[in-house]
Amino acid sequence: MATANGNALADKVASLLAEKKMVMLDTLAQACGVSELQAAEALPQPMRAFAAAADFDAIWADLTAWESATFIMRHGGSVVEIKGQIPAGKHGGGYFNLDHGCPLGGHICSNNIAHMAFLSLPFMGLESHSIQFFDAAGAVVFSIYVGRENRALIPSVKERFLALRAALGKENVQ
Numbered sequence: 001m002a003t004a005n006g007n008a009l010a011d012k013v014a015s016l017l018a019e020k021k022m023v024m025l026d027t028l029a030q031a032c033g034v035s036e037l038q039a040a041e042a043l044p045q046p047m048r049a050f051a052a053a054a055d056f057d058a059i060w061a062d063l064t065a066w067e068s069a070t071f072i073m074r075h076g077g078s079v080v081e082i083k084g085q086i087p088a089g090k091h092g093g094g095y096f097n098l099d100h101g102c103p104l105g106g107h108i109c110s111n112n113i114a115h116m117a118f119l120s121l122p123f124m125g126l127e128s129h130s131i132q133f134f135d136a137a138g139a140v141v142f143s144i145y146v147g148r149e150n151r152a153l154i155p156s157v158k159e160r161f162l163a164l165r166a167a168l169g170k171e172n173v174q
Contacts, residue, residue, distance in 0.1 A: 013042040022124055035138025040117045041173060049169025051116040059116060062164050064088045066157045068147030071104050113141060115173055118165040127153060129161045
């Protein structure tokens with residue numbers, strides 16, 4: 001965020017975070033009048049890191065080793081959450097086709113994933129970590145959150161998230 005506008009956005013995001021209200025990436029974006037990707041870029045550096053679209057396969061492969069995660073997709077005001085293991089998949093027919101056998105199934109148009117972000121943004125007062133998958137316009141297509149047991153993050157999954165962020169995360173959008 002080297003520009004004056006970027007600094008103003010970062011200041012506004014910091015102010016919203018300081019209010020200690022329930023904030024999510026989409027509420028930050030709406031409050032600031034920017035895309036979700038721009039809101040993610042304006043988060044304080046320790047809360048965010050970015051990966052290039054070319055890292056999709058490596059990120060997805062790591063996700064399949066997580067003990068449990070929550071897949072979230074929002075559309076038209078609805079929020080769909082699927083908890084459990086993330087299935088492996090393979091590219092074919094223009095999609096990344098998820099393997100059968102897990103609660104999550106379907107076909108992801110991975111060619112439409114332009115950016116990914118590793119976010120550490122508290123949710124409802126709880127530590128929370130996620131990988132956000134963005135389209136070219138900066139909108140979140142879907143998110144995958146570190147799994148929980150009894151409201152606490154699963155330690156092994158948190159460790160994998162942090163290791164993946166350290167391996168692939170960059171300070172700026174790729």
